[in-house]
Amino acid sequence: MLKKEMTKLEIEKELDREGDYVKIDNITRFLKENPSLDIKKFLLKKLIEVYERRKMFCDAADSCSRLIELTNDEKEKADILVKQTEFYIKSGFFDKADIVLRKMIEEINPKERSKIMINIKNFYKEQALMYESQKRKSKAIETYEKILTLNITEDEKKEIENKLLYLYKDLGKVGDFIRLQKKLERKI
Numbered sequence: 001m002l003k004k005e006m007t008k009l010e011i012e013k014e015l016d017r018e019g020d021y022v023k024i025d026n027i028t029r030f031l032k033e034n035p036s037l038d039i040k041k042f043l044l045k046k047l048i049e050v051y052e053r054r055k056m057f058c059d060a061a062d063s064c065s066r067l068i069e070l071t072n073d074e075k076e077k078a079d080i081l082v083k084q085t086e087f088y089i090k091s092g093f094f095d096k097a098d099i100v101l102r103k104m105i106e107e108i109n110p111k112e113r114s115k116i117m118i119n120i121k122n123f124y125k126e127q128a129l130m131y132e133s134q135k136r137k138s139k140a141i142e143t144y145e146k147i148l149t150l151n152i153t154e155d156e157k158k159e160i161e162n163k164l165l166y167l168y169k170d171l172g173k174v175g176d177f178i179r180l181q182k183k184l185e186r187k188i
Contacts, residue, residue, distance in 0.1 A: 002030040008042050020050050041070050052087070061087035061096070078108050082116055086123050092139065094146050121150050128163075141167050158184075 002011060015023050027047045031040060044067040051060035064084035071077045081104040088097035101120065105113055124147045131140035144164050148157065161184060168177035 002026055004033060004035055008039065011039070011042070012046075015046060020054055023047075023050050037070060041067065044070070048083075055090075057087040057091035058093065061091065061093075061100075074107070078104065078112060078116070081107070082119065085120055089120075089123055089127055092142075094142075117151065121147065121152065124150070132163075132167075137167050137171050141171070141173075 002014060006014070015026070018026065024047065027043050027050075031043055031047075035043070044063055048060050048063045048067070051057070051063060061084045064080050064087065068077055068080050068084070071080060081100055085097045085100045085104070088094070088100060097120075101117075104116065108116065124143060128140050128143035128147065131137070131143060141164060144160050144167070147160050152160070161180060165177060165180050165184070168174075168180060
């Protein structure tokens with residue numbers, strides 16, 4: 001059981017003896033006891049790690065929100081915002097990912113912003129490919145359609161549209177298939 005007077009090392013040892021779900025329970029209970037700021041940040045990072053390992057991405061993203069509130073360092077805050085966006089993308093909550101992206105754009109300098117947007121775009125692509133490999137074609141379509149709303153090059157757009165064409169045909173989405181096929185024919 002975690003106690004307020006414990007150091008990070010003692011907390012770490014205590015948590016290492018427990019299973020993931022017990023860790024989640026103990027950490028969330030202990031956070032309600034209002035430990036010091038340093039310990040809170042440490043525990044939230046541990047909680048995020050457990051959620052990520054258990055593929056509980058929405059919970060990990062929510063914990064990132066709590067961690068951001070405790071963070072003053074701009075670089076660390078930007079890293080947490082990127083991670084939170086990735087968690088929302090992995091959990092399929094693209095609207096929440098957009099909200100975090102808008103928040104990130106407000107808080108980050110333009111030089112960092114362009115690098116981060118490229119990373120986010122690539123993360124969406126990886127997620128779509130993962131859905132394809134798992135035969136989750138409707139989720140892949142949803143993700144590829146989301147990518148088309150991002151700032152992408154014409155080559156990337158053409159590649160995504162070709163993937164969508166295949167997926168529409170494969171899932172029997174005839175209307176979407178014909179609409180996209182006509183659009184692609186007009187471009188040629």
